[in-house]
Amino acid sequence: MERINERVVKLNDADERQGADYVLYWMQMYKRADHNHALNFAIEKANDLGLPLLVYEGLKFYYPWASDRLHTFILEGVEEKRDAFKDRGISYVFYLQKDDDSPKQTVKAVSEKAALVVTDDYPCFIIPEHNRAICEKSEVAVYAVDSNGIIPMSKFEKENYAAYTIRPKINKILDEYFVTFEEIEIGNKDAGIDADCPDTDCSADKIEHLVSECDIDHSVPASLIYKGGTENARERLRKFVEEILPTYDKTRNKCEIDGSSRLSSYLHFGFLSSIEAALAAREADAPEDAKDEFLEELIVRRELSFNFTKFNDKYDSLESLPDWARETMREHADDEREYTYTAKELENAETHDDLWNAAQREIVETGEMHNYVRMLWGKNVIAWTKTYEEAFDTLVHLNNKYGLDGRDPNSYAGILWCFGKHDRPWFERDVFGKMRYMTSNSTGKKFGSKQYIEWTKSLKDDPSLPATYEE
Numbered sequence: 001m002e003r004i005n006e007r008v009v010k011l012n013d014a015d016e017r018q019g020a021d022y023v024l025y026w027m028q029m030y031k032r033a034d035h036n037h038a039l040n041f042a043i044e045k046a047n048d049l050g051l052p053l054l055v056y057e058g059l060k061f062y063y064p065w066a067s068d069r070l071h072t073f074i075l076e077g078v079e080e081k082r083d084a085f086k087d088r089g090i091s092y093v094f095y096l097q098k099d100d101d102s103p104k105q106t107v108k109a110v111s112e113k114a115a116l117v118v119t120d121d122y123p124c125f126i127i128p129e130h131n132r133a134i135c136e137k138s139e140v141a142v143y144a145v146d147s148n149g150i151i152p153m154s155k156f157e158k159e160n161y162a163a164y165t166i167r168p169k170i171n172k173i174l175d176e177y178f179v180t181f182e183e184i185e186i187g188n189k190d191a192g193i194d195a196d197c198p199d200t201d202c203s204a205d206k207i208e209h210l211v212s213e214c215d216i217d218h219s220v221p222a223s224l225i226y227k228g229g230t231e232n233a234r235e236r237l238r239k240f241v242e243e244i245l246p247t248y249d250k251t252r253n254k255c256e257i258d259g260s261s262r263l264s265s266y267l268h269f270g271f272l273s274s275i276e277a278a279l280a281a282r283e284a285d286a287p288e289d290a291k292d293e294f295l296e297e298l299i300v301r302r303e304l305s306f307n308f309t310k311f312n313d314k315y316d317s318l319e320s321l322p323d324w325a326r327e328t329m330r331e332h333a334d335d336e337r338e339y340t341y342t343a344k345e346l347e348n349a350e351t352h353d354d355l356w357n358a359a360q361r362e363i364v365e366t367g368e369m370h371n372y373v374r375m376l377w378g379k380n381v382i383a384w385t386k387t388y389e390e391a392f393d394t395l396v397h398l399n400n401k402y403g404l405d406g407r408d409p410n411s412y413a414g415i416l417w418c419f420g421k422h423d424r425p426w427f428e429r430d431v432f433g434k435m436r437y438m439t440s441n442s443t444g445k446k447f448g449s450k451q452y453i454e455w456t457k458s459l460k461d462d463p464s465l466p467a468t469y470e471e
Protein backbone atom coordinates (compact mmCIF):
# COMPACT_ATOMS: atom_id res chain seq x y z
CA MET A 1 0.00 0.00 0.00
CA GLU A 2 1.45 3.34 -1.02
CA ARG A 3 0.24 6.67 0.36
CA ILE A 4 -0.28 9.16 -2.49
CA ASN A 5 -1.50 12.07 -0.36
CA GLU A 6 -3.37 12.60 2.91
CA ARG A 7 -6.63 11.29 1.46
CA VAL A 8 -5.44 8.76 -1.12
CA VAL A 9 -3.71 5.38 -0.87
CA LYS A 10 -2.78 3.09 -3.75
CA LEU A 11 -3.91 -0.36 -2.64
CA ASN A 12 -1.97 -2.61 -5.03
CA ASP A 13 1.21 -2.68 -7.14
CA ALA A 14 -0.51 -2.81 -10.53
CA ASP A 15 0.05 -0.12 -13.17
CA GLU A 16 -2.45 1.99 -15.03
CA ARG A 17 -3.69 0.32 -18.25
CA GLN A 18 -2.48 1.82 -21.51
CA GLY A 19 -5.05 2.41 -24.27
CA ALA A 20 -7.95 2.18 -21.80
CA ASP A 21 -11.46 3.50 -22.54
CA TYR A 22 -12.11 5.34 -19.28
CA VAL A 23 -11.23 5.87 -15.63
CA LEU A 24 -13.52 3.97 -13.26
CA TYR A 25 -14.84 5.31 -9.98
CA TRP A 26 -16.45 2.48 -8.01
CA MET A 27 -18.80 4.38 -5.69
CA GLN A 28 -19.56 2.44 -2.51
CA MET A 29 -20.22 4.73 0.45
CA TYR A 30 -20.08 8.32 -0.81
CA LYS A 31 -23.30 8.15 -2.76
CA ARG A 32 -23.22 11.73 -4.07
CA ALA A 33 -22.23 13.58 -7.22
CA ASP A 34 -20.39 16.44 -5.50
CA HIS A 35 -18.54 17.25 -2.26
CA ASN A 36 -16.73 13.96 -2.83
CA HIS A 37 -12.93 13.68 -2.68
CA ALA A 38 -13.00 10.23 -4.31
CA LEU A 39 -14.92 11.62 -7.27
CA ASN A 40 -12.54 14.57 -7.50
CA PHE A 41 -9.51 12.28 -7.49
CA ALA A 42 -11.05 10.11 -10.22
CA ILE A 43 -11.74 13.23 -12.31
CA GLU A 44 -8.16 14.44 -11.84
CA LYS A 45 -6.86 11.06 -13.00
CA ALA A 46 -9.20 11.06 -16.00
CA ASN A 47 -8.13 14.59 -16.89
CA ASP A 48 -4.42 13.64 -16.69
CA LEU A 49 -5.07 10.78 -19.11
CA GLY A 50 -7.54 12.68 -21.31
CA LEU A 51 -10.14 9.97 -20.65
CA PRO A 52 -13.83 10.13 -19.74
CA LEU A 53 -15.05 8.93 -16.35
CA LEU A 54 -17.39 6.05 -15.58
CA VAL A 55 -18.99 5.98 -12.14
CA TYR A 56 -20.18 2.48 -11.23
CA GLU A 57 -22.42 1.80 -8.25
CA GLY A 58 -23.80 -1.63 -7.40
CA LEU A 59 -26.14 -3.04 -4.79
CA LYS A 60 -25.90 -6.71 -3.97
CA PHE A 61 -28.58 -8.77 -2.28
CA TYR A 62 -26.42 -10.59 0.27
CA TYR A 63 -24.76 -7.93 2.42
CA PRO A 64 -25.50 -8.31 6.16
CA TRP A 65 -28.95 -6.98 7.15
CA ALA A 66 -29.98 -6.28 3.52
CA SER A 67 -33.69 -5.43 3.73
CA ASP A 68 -36.48 -3.50 2.01
CA ARG A 69 -35.64 -0.59 4.30
CA LEU A 70 -31.97 -0.28 3.37
CA HIS A 71 -32.48 -1.14 -0.30
CA THR A 72 -35.29 1.40 -0.74
CA PHE A 73 -33.29 4.19 0.90
CA ILE A 74 -30.34 3.50 -1.42
CA LEU A 75 -32.47 3.20 -4.57
CA GLU A 76 -34.22 6.49 -3.78
CA GLY A 77 -30.90 8.22 -4.44
CA VAL A 78 -30.06 6.61 -7.78
CA GLU A 79 -31.90 8.51 -10.53
CA GLU A 80 -31.02 11.96 -9.17
CA LYS A 81 -27.34 10.92 -9.34
CA ARG A 82 -27.79 9.76 -12.91
CA ASP A 83 -29.13 13.24 -13.78
CA ALA A 84 -26.41 15.04 -11.82
CA PHE A 85 -23.64 13.04 -13.48
CA LYS A 86 -25.19 13.56 -16.92
CA ASP A 87 -25.12 17.31 -16.32
CA ARG A 88 -21.44 17.03 -15.41
CA GLY A 89 -20.50 14.98 -18.53
CA ILE A 90 -19.83 11.80 -16.52
CA SER A 91 -21.24 8.32 -17.25
CA TYR A 92 -23.05 6.56 -14.41
CA VAL A 93 -24.20 2.96 -14.14
CA PHE A 94 -26.21 1.48 -11.29
CA TYR A 95 -26.58 -2.27 -11.09
CA LEU A 96 -29.05 -3.95 -8.75
CA GLN A 97 -28.03 -7.57 -8.30
CA LYS A 98 -31.32 -9.17 -7.28
CA ASP A 99 -30.43 -12.77 -6.48
CA ASP A 100 -28.04 -15.63 -7.02
CA ASP A 101 -29.04 -15.96 -10.69
CA SER A 102 -28.15 -12.35 -11.52
CA PRO A 103 -24.86 -11.49 -13.27
CA LYS A 104 -21.88 -11.52 -10.88
CA GLN A 105 -18.37 -10.02 -10.82
CA THR A 106 -19.60 -6.77 -12.35
CA VAL A 107 -16.92 -4.57 -10.75
CA LYS A 108 -14.27 -6.78 -12.29
CA ALA A 109 -16.11 -6.62 -15.64
CA VAL A 110 -16.29 -2.81 -15.69
CA SER A 111 -12.65 -2.56 -14.58
CA GLU A 112 -11.48 -4.49 -17.65
CA LYS A 113 -11.56 -1.49 -19.96
CA ALA A 114 -10.50 0.97 -17.26
CA ALA A 115 -7.12 2.66 -16.95
CA LEU A 116 -7.41 2.49 -13.17
CA VAL A 117 -9.97 2.10 -10.40
CA VAL A 118 -10.77 4.67 -7.72
CA THR A 119 -12.95 3.67 -4.77
CA ASP A 120 -14.03 4.73 -1.27
CA ASP A 121 -11.81 4.28 1.78
CA TYR A 122 -14.45 3.56 4.41
CA PRO A 123 -13.05 1.96 7.58
CA CYS A 124 -15.71 -0.56 8.59
CA PHE A 125 -18.48 -3.01 7.68
CA ILE A 126 -18.02 -4.74 4.31
CA ILE A 127 -15.97 -2.05 2.57
CA PRO A 128 -12.42 -2.98 3.73
CA GLU A 129 -13.08 -6.54 2.49
CA HIS A 130 -14.49 -5.25 -0.83
CA ASN A 131 -11.33 -3.22 -1.32
CA ARG A 132 -9.10 -6.19 -0.58
CA ALA A 133 -11.07 -8.31 -3.06
CA ILE A 134 -10.96 -5.80 -5.93
CA CYS A 135 -7.19 -5.61 -5.62
CA GLU A 136 -7.02 -9.38 -6.08
CA LYS A 137 -9.40 -9.38 -9.03
CA SER A 138 -8.35 -6.26 -10.87
CA GLU A 139 -5.32 -6.05 -13.15
CA VAL A 140 -5.03 -2.28 -12.89
CA ALA A 141 -4.04 0.24 -10.23
CA VAL A 142 -6.62 0.62 -7.45
CA TYR A 143 -6.77 3.80 -5.35
CA ALA A 144 -8.87 4.25 -2.18
CA VAL A 145 -9.88 7.78 -1.24
CA ASP A 146 -11.01 9.08 2.14
CA SER A 147 -14.03 11.38 1.84
CA ASN A 148 -15.52 10.38 5.18
CA GLY A 149 -15.07 13.48 7.22
CA ILE A 150 -13.67 16.97 7.30
CA ILE A 151 -10.19 16.06 8.55
CA PRO A 152 -8.50 13.23 6.61
CA MET A 153 -8.27 10.09 8.77
CA SER A 154 -4.54 9.91 7.99
CA LYS A 155 -3.90 13.11 10.00
CA PHE A 156 -4.01 10.88 13.10
CA GLU A 157 -1.41 8.17 13.38
CA LYS A 158 -3.19 5.96 15.89
CA GLU A 159 -6.37 5.35 17.79
CA ASN A 160 -7.37 8.20 20.11
CA TYR A 161 -8.48 7.35 23.62
CA ALA A 162 -11.51 9.65 23.83
CA ALA A 163 -13.07 12.89 22.62
CA TYR A 164 -10.85 14.90 24.97
CA THR A 165 -7.71 13.57 23.31
CA ILE A 166 -8.79 14.04 19.67
CA ARG A 167 -10.59 17.40 20.15
CA PRO A 168 -7.45 19.57 20.56
CA LYS A 169 -5.80 17.82 17.62
CA ILE A 170 -8.84 18.46 15.45
CA ASN A 171 -9.12 22.08 16.57
CA LYS A 172 -5.47 22.72 15.81
CA ILE A 173 -5.88 21.93 12.10
CA LEU A 174 -9.60 22.43 11.53
CA ASP A 175 -9.33 25.86 9.84
CA GLU A 176 -7.27 24.35 7.06
CA TYR A 177 -10.06 21.85 6.20
CA PHE A 178 -13.22 23.69 7.19
CA VAL A 179 -13.38 25.46 3.83
CA THR A 180 -15.62 25.48 0.77
CA PHE A 181 -15.31 22.27 -1.21
CA GLU A 182 -13.77 22.84 -4.63
CA GLU A 183 -15.37 20.81 -7.40
CA ILE A 184 -13.24 19.74 -10.37
CA GLU A 185 -14.73 19.54 -13.85
CA ILE A 186 -14.12 16.61 -16.16
CA GLY A 187 -12.26 17.50 -19.38
CA ASN A 188 -13.44 14.63 -21.57
CA LYS A 189 -17.23 14.87 -21.33
CA ASP A 190 -17.97 11.69 -23.26
CA ALA A 191 -20.83 10.57 -21.05
CA GLY A 192 -22.04 7.81 -23.36
CA ILE A 193 -19.80 4.98 -22.16
CA ASP A 194 -21.23 1.56 -22.88
CA ALA A 195 -20.22 -0.40 -19.75
CA ASP A 196 -20.08 -4.19 -19.75
CA CYS A 197 -22.67 -4.36 -17.03
CA PRO A 198 -26.46 -4.22 -16.65
CA ASP A 199 -27.87 -0.79 -15.74
CA THR A 200 -30.98 -0.74 -13.53
CA ASP A 201 -33.62 1.95 -13.98
CA CYS A 202 -34.57 2.99 -10.43
CA SER A 203 -37.25 5.58 -11.26
CA ALA A 204 -39.52 6.30 -8.29
CA ASP A 205 -42.42 4.25 -9.66
CA LYS A 206 -40.20 1.17 -10.07
CA ILE A 207 -38.49 1.04 -6.67
CA GLU A 208 -41.11 -0.92 -4.73
CA HIS A 209 -41.26 -3.62 -7.38
CA LEU A 210 -37.48 -3.81 -7.76
CA VAL A 211 -37.05 -4.24 -4.02
CA SER A 212 -39.75 -6.94 -3.88
CA GLU A 213 -37.79 -8.94 -6.48
CA CYS A 214 -34.58 -8.99 -4.42
CA ASP A 215 -33.59 -11.95 -2.28
CA ILE A 216 -33.36 -9.89 0.91
CA ASP A 217 -35.16 -9.59 4.28
CA HIS A 218 -38.66 -8.36 3.41
CA SER A 219 -39.72 -8.20 7.06
CA VAL A 220 -38.13 -4.78 7.60
CA PRO A 221 -40.21 -2.35 5.52
CA ALA A 222 -39.07 0.89 3.92
CA SER A 223 -39.14 3.90 6.23
CA LEU A 224 -42.23 6.05 5.74
CA ILE A 225 -40.43 9.01 7.34
CA TYR A 226 -36.88 9.05 6.01
CA LYS A 227 -36.49 9.05 2.22
CA GLY A 228 -33.10 8.50 0.61
CA GLY A 229 -31.06 10.68 -1.73
CA THR A 230 -29.13 13.92 -1.72
CA GLU A 231 -32.15 16.11 -2.52
CA ASN A 232 -34.00 14.80 0.54
CA ALA A 233 -30.82 15.17 2.62
CA ARG A 234 -30.49 18.80 1.53
CA GLU A 235 -34.14 19.48 2.23
CA ARG A 236 -33.68 18.16 5.77
CA LEU A 237 -30.43 20.13 6.19
CA ARG A 238 -32.24 23.32 5.14
CA LYS A 239 -35.05 22.72 7.65
CA PHE A 240 -32.51 21.94 10.34
CA VAL A 241 -30.35 25.03 9.93
CA GLU A 242 -33.33 27.38 9.57
CA GLU A 243 -35.76 26.02 12.14
CA ILE A 244 -33.93 23.71 14.57
CA LEU A 245 -30.29 24.72 14.85
CA PRO A 246 -31.04 28.06 16.59
CA THR A 247 -32.25 26.11 19.65
CA TYR A 248 -30.25 22.88 19.12
CA ASP A 249 -28.34 23.32 22.38
CA LYS A 250 -31.68 23.30 24.26
CA THR A 251 -33.56 20.73 22.18
CA ARG A 252 -31.04 18.09 21.14
CA ASN A 253 -31.88 15.88 24.13
CA LYS A 254 -35.63 16.30 23.87
CA CYS A 255 -36.75 13.10 22.20
CA GLU A 256 -40.39 14.19 22.14
CA ILE A 257 -39.79 17.01 19.65
CA ASP A 258 -37.98 17.39 16.34
CA GLY A 259 -34.93 19.01 17.93
CA SER A 260 -31.82 17.52 16.32
CA SER A 261 -30.62 17.29 12.73
CA ARG A 262 -31.78 13.73 11.97
CA LEU A 263 -29.08 13.67 9.31
CA SER A 264 -27.29 10.53 10.47
CA SER A 265 -28.77 8.23 7.79
CA TYR A 266 -27.90 10.70 5.03
CA LEU A 267 -24.38 11.00 6.37
CA HIS A 268 -24.06 7.23 6.71
CA PHE A 269 -24.97 6.54 3.09
CA GLY A 270 -22.91 9.48 1.94
CA PHE A 271 -25.88 11.26 0.35
CA LEU A 272 -24.67 14.28 2.27
CA SER A 273 -21.06 15.14 3.10
CA SER A 274 -20.23 16.30 6.59
CA ILE A 275 -18.39 19.33 5.16
CA GLU A 276 -21.57 20.52 3.44
CA ALA A 277 -23.57 20.09 6.66
CA ALA A 278 -20.88 21.79 8.76
CA LEU A 279 -20.56 24.76 6.40
CA ALA A 280 -24.35 25.22 6.33
CA ALA A 281 -24.40 25.21 10.13
CA ARG A 282 -21.48 27.62 10.45
CA GLU A 283 -23.10 30.08 8.06
CA ALA A 284 -26.57 29.79 9.63
CA ASP A 285 -28.32 32.55 11.51
CA ALA A 286 -28.07 30.86 14.91
CA PRO A 287 -26.39 31.46 18.29
CA GLU A 288 -22.73 30.41 18.48
CA ASP A 289 -23.41 28.03 21.40
CA ALA A 290 -25.92 26.07 19.36
CA LYS A 291 -23.56 25.91 16.38
CA ASP A 292 -20.68 24.79 18.60
CA GLU A 293 -22.70 21.96 20.11
CA PHE A 294 -23.78 20.72 16.70
CA LEU A 295 -20.24 20.92 15.27
CA GLU A 296 -18.91 19.04 18.31
CA GLU A 297 -21.20 16.10 17.41
CA LEU A 298 -20.73 16.32 13.65
CA ILE A 299 -16.98 16.76 13.68
CA VAL A 300 -15.37 15.69 16.98
CA ARG A 301 -17.67 12.80 17.94
CA ARG A 302 -18.20 11.53 14.41
CA GLU A 303 -14.54 11.69 13.44
CA LEU A 304 -13.55 10.01 16.71
CA SER A 305 -15.67 7.04 15.59
CA PHE A 306 -13.94 6.92 12.20
CA ASN A 307 -10.58 7.14 13.94
CA PHE A 308 -11.61 4.20 16.15
CA THR A 309 -12.72 1.86 13.36
CA LYS A 310 -9.76 2.79 11.17
CA PHE A 311 -7.13 2.00 13.80
CA ASN A 312 -8.80 -0.73 15.88
CA ASP A 313 -9.46 -3.91 13.92
CA LYS A 314 -11.43 -5.28 16.89
CA TYR A 315 -14.02 -2.49 16.53
CA ASP A 316 -16.78 -5.11 16.18
CA SER A 317 -16.12 -6.72 19.57
CA LEU A 318 -15.79 -6.04 23.29
CA GLU A 319 -12.06 -6.67 22.88
CA SER A 320 -11.69 -3.10 21.64
CA LEU A 321 -12.67 -1.71 25.06
CA PRO A 322 -10.11 -0.07 27.36
CA ASP A 323 -8.48 -2.26 30.03
CA TRP A 324 -10.53 -0.82 32.91
CA ALA A 325 -13.81 -1.74 31.16
CA ARG A 326 -12.71 -5.28 30.36
CA GLU A 327 -11.49 -5.77 33.89
CA THR A 328 -14.70 -4.50 35.46
CA MET A 329 -16.71 -6.83 33.20
CA ARG A 330 -14.59 -9.79 34.32
CA GLU A 331 -15.27 -8.87 37.95
CA HIS A 332 -19.03 -8.48 37.48
CA ALA A 333 -19.73 -11.22 34.94
CA ASP A 334 -21.57 -13.36 37.49
CA ASP A 335 -23.64 -10.58 39.09
CA GLU A 336 -27.31 -11.41 39.20
CA ARG A 337 -29.45 -9.59 36.64
CA GLU A 338 -32.80 -8.40 38.02
CA TYR A 339 -34.55 -8.91 34.66
CA THR A 340 -33.42 -10.90 31.65
CA TYR A 341 -34.97 -10.85 28.20
CA THR A 342 -34.34 -12.92 25.09
CA ALA A 343 -33.19 -11.27 21.87
CA LYS A 344 -36.70 -11.77 20.43
CA GLU A 345 -38.42 -10.14 23.44
CA LEU A 346 -36.11 -7.16 23.08
CA GLU A 347 -36.66 -6.96 19.32
CA ASN A 348 -40.44 -6.99 19.88
CA ALA A 349 -40.19 -4.27 22.55
CA GLU A 350 -41.68 -6.61 25.16
CA THR A 351 -39.99 -5.44 28.35
CA HIS A 352 -41.39 -4.03 31.60
CA ASP A 353 -39.92 -0.63 30.73
CA ASP A 354 -42.19 1.69 28.71
CA LEU A 355 -39.42 4.12 27.80
CA TRP A 356 -37.10 1.38 26.56
CA ASN A 357 -39.94 -0.17 24.55
CA ALA A 358 -40.63 3.24 23.00
CA ALA A 359 -37.00 3.63 21.90
CA GLN A 360 -37.06 0.17 20.33
CA ARG A 361 -40.38 1.02 18.63
CA GLU A 362 -38.86 4.23 17.24
CA ILE A 363 -36.05 2.44 15.45
CA VAL A 364 -38.30 -0.38 14.22
CA GLU A 365 -40.97 1.99 12.88
CA THR A 366 -38.86 4.86 11.55
CA GLY A 367 -35.31 3.61 10.89
CA GLU A 368 -33.64 5.91 13.44
CA MET A 369 -33.48 6.22 17.22
CA HIS A 370 -32.99 9.50 19.04
CA ASN A 371 -29.52 9.92 20.55
CA TYR A 372 -30.70 10.53 24.12
CA VAL A 373 -32.76 7.36 24.39
CA ARG A 374 -30.22 5.43 22.33
CA MET A 375 -27.76 5.69 25.21
CA LEU A 376 -30.38 4.42 27.67
CA TRP A 377 -31.42 1.72 25.18
CA GLY A 378 -27.89 0.35 25.06
CA LYS A 379 -27.31 0.57 28.82
CA ASN A 380 -30.52 -1.31 29.61
CA VAL A 381 -29.67 -4.20 27.30
CA ILE A 382 -26.46 -4.62 29.31
CA ALA A 383 -28.59 -4.85 32.47
CA TRP A 384 -31.09 -7.31 30.96
CA THR A 385 -28.96 -9.93 29.24
CA LYS A 386 -27.06 -12.79 30.84
CA THR A 387 -23.63 -11.87 29.48
CA TYR A 388 -21.93 -8.74 28.18
CA GLU A 389 -21.20 -10.55 24.90
CA GLU A 390 -24.88 -11.34 24.43
CA ALA A 391 -25.75 -7.70 25.14
CA PHE A 392 -23.22 -6.49 22.58
CA ASP A 393 -24.34 -8.92 19.87
CA THR A 394 -28.00 -8.06 20.45
CA LEU A 395 -27.34 -4.33 20.27
CA VAL A 396 -25.27 -4.60 17.09
CA HIS A 397 -27.94 -6.76 15.48
CA LEU A 398 -30.91 -4.54 16.38
CA ASN A 399 -29.08 -1.30 15.60
CA ASN A 400 -27.80 -2.52 12.24
CA LYS A 401 -30.95 -4.34 11.20
CA TYR A 402 -33.41 -1.50 11.85
CA GLY A 403 -31.28 1.67 11.78
CA LEU A 404 -30.83 3.31 8.41
CA ASP A 405 -27.76 4.87 10.00
CA GLY A 406 -26.47 1.50 11.28
CA ARG A 407 -23.35 -0.39 10.11
CA ASP A 408 -21.43 2.85 10.53
CA PRO A 409 -18.34 3.76 12.60
CA ASN A 410 -20.82 5.63 14.83
CA SER A 411 -22.81 2.42 15.33
CA TYR A 412 -19.85 0.51 16.76
CA ALA A 413 -18.49 3.46 18.74
CA GLY A 414 -21.98 4.32 20.06
CA ILE A 415 -22.75 0.77 21.19
CA LEU A 416 -19.31 0.33 22.72
CA TRP A 417 -19.69 3.67 24.50
CA CYS A 418 -22.41 1.95 26.55
CA PHE A 419 -19.68 -0.48 27.69
CA GLY A 420 -17.15 2.26 28.52
CA LYS A 421 -15.47 3.06 25.18
CA HIS A 422 -14.45 6.72 24.92
CA ASP A 423 -15.71 7.15 28.50
CA ARG A 424 -14.10 6.92 31.96
CA PRO A 425 -14.63 4.67 34.99
CA TRP A 426 -17.50 5.70 37.32
CA PHE A 427 -18.62 4.53 40.76
CA GLU A 428 -18.80 0.76 41.02
CA ARG A 429 -22.17 -1.00 41.11
CA ASP A 430 -23.75 -4.38 40.33
CA VAL A 431 -23.68 -5.66 36.72
CA PHE A 432 -22.26 -2.39 35.35
CA GLY A 433 -19.15 -2.44 37.49
CA LYS A 434 -17.36 0.83 36.74
CA MET A 435 -19.30 1.48 33.53
CA ARG A 436 -21.50 4.58 33.55
CA TYR A 437 -25.02 3.74 34.64
CA MET A 438 -28.34 5.15 33.39
CA THR A 439 -31.89 4.39 34.47
CA SER A 440 -35.14 4.95 32.64
CA ASN A 441 -36.52 6.63 35.75
CA SER A 442 -33.97 9.41 35.94
CA THR A 443 -33.42 9.74 32.17
CA GLY A 444 -37.16 9.92 31.57
CA LYS A 445 -37.47 12.92 33.94
CA LYS A 446 -35.09 14.99 31.81
CA PHE A 447 -37.40 15.29 28.80
CA GLY A 448 -41.06 14.81 27.91
CA SER A 449 -40.83 11.03 28.04
CA LYS A 450 -44.61 10.52 28.24
CA GLN A 451 -45.09 12.47 25.01
CA TYR A 452 -42.21 10.57 23.42
CA ILE A 453 -43.77 7.23 24.36
CA GLU A 454 -47.14 8.35 22.96
CA TRP A 455 -45.49 9.56 19.74
CA THR A 456 -43.84 6.15 19.17
CA LYS A 457 -47.21 4.46 19.72
CA SER A 458 -48.83 6.69 17.08
CA LEU A 459 -46.19 5.91 14.43
CA LYS A 460 -47.97 2.86 12.99
CA ASP A 461 -51.07 4.88 12.04
CA ASP A 462 -49.40 8.25 11.53
CA PRO A 463 -45.77 7.93 10.45
CA SER A 464 -44.50 11.48 10.95
CA LEU A 465 -41.91 13.36 12.99
CA PRO A 466 -42.93 15.17 16.17
CA ALA A 467 -43.34 18.95 16.06
CA THR A 468 -40.35 21.29 16.32
CA TYR A 469 -39.70 23.36 19.45
CA GLU A 470 -41.90 26.34 20.26
CA GLU A 471 -40.94 28.81 22.98
Ligand SMILES: Cc1cc2nc3c(=O)[nH]c(=O)nc-3n(C[C@H](O)[C@H](O)[C@H](O)COP(=O)(O)OP(=O)(O)OC[C@H]3O[C@@H](n4cnc5c(N)ncnc54)[C@H](O)[C@@H]3O)c2cc1C
Pocket (backbone or CB within 6 Å): 252, 260, 261, 262, 263, 264, 265, 267, 268, 294, 297, 298, 299, 301, 302, 305, 369, 370, 371, 372, 374, 375, 377, 378, 399, 403, 405, 406, 407, 408, 410, 411, 412, 414, 415, 417, 418
Ligand atom coordinates in the same frame (compact mmCIF):
# COMPACT_ATOMS: atom_id res chain seq x y z
C1 LIG B 1 -26.13 2.67 21.46
C2 LIG B 1 -25.84 3.73 20.41
C3 LIG B 1 -25.91 3.39 19.06
C4 LIG B 1 -25.64 4.36 18.08
N1 LIG B 1 -25.72 3.98 16.77
C5 LIG B 1 -25.48 4.90 15.81
C6 LIG B 1 -25.56 4.54 14.43
O1 LIG B 1 -25.85 3.39 14.09
N2 LIG B 1 -25.30 5.51 13.50
C7 LIG B 1 -25.01 6.79 13.85
O2 LIG B 1 -24.78 7.63 12.97
N3 LIG B 1 -24.92 7.15 15.14
C8 LIG B 1 -25.16 6.26 16.13
N4 LIG B 1 -25.08 6.63 17.44
C9 LIG B 1 -24.70 8.03 17.77
C10 LIG B 1 -25.91 9.00 17.86
O3 LIG B 1 -26.90 8.43 18.65
C11 LIG B 1 -26.49 9.34 16.48
O4 LIG B 1 -25.44 9.79 15.63
C12 LIG B 1 -27.55 10.45 16.59
O5 LIG B 1 -28.64 9.98 17.33
C13 LIG B 1 -28.04 10.84 15.21
O6 LIG B 1 -29.08 11.76 15.31
P1 LIG B 1 -28.95 13.19 14.63
O7 LIG B 1 -28.51 13.03 13.23
O8 LIG B 1 -30.22 13.92 14.89
O9 LIG B 1 -27.77 13.80 15.49
P2 LIG B 1 -27.33 15.31 15.76
O10 LIG B 1 -27.40 15.54 17.21
O11 LIG B 1 -28.06 16.24 14.90
O12 LIG B 1 -25.77 15.30 15.36
C14 LIG B 1 -25.32 15.55 14.03
C15 LIG B 1 -24.46 14.40 13.56
O13 LIG B 1 -23.34 14.25 14.41
C16 LIG B 1 -23.02 12.87 14.54
N5 LIG B 1 -23.21 12.46 15.94
C17 LIG B 1 -24.17 12.84 16.81
N6 LIG B 1 -24.01 12.24 18.00
C18 LIG B 1 -22.94 11.44 17.87
C19 LIG B 1 -22.27 10.56 18.76
N7 LIG B 1 -22.66 10.38 20.03
N8 LIG B 1 -21.19 9.89 18.30
C20 LIG B 1 -20.75 10.06 17.04
N9 LIG B 1 -21.35 10.89 16.15
C21 LIG B 1 -22.42 11.57 16.57
C22 LIG B 1 -23.97 12.11 13.65
O14 LIG B 1 -23.37 11.92 12.39
C23 LIG B 1 -25.15 13.06 13.57
O15 LIG B 1 -25.96 12.86 12.44
C24 LIG B 1 -25.32 5.68 18.45
C25 LIG B 1 -25.24 6.01 19.80
C26 LIG B 1 -25.50 5.05 20.77
C27 LIG B 1 -25.43 5.43 22.22
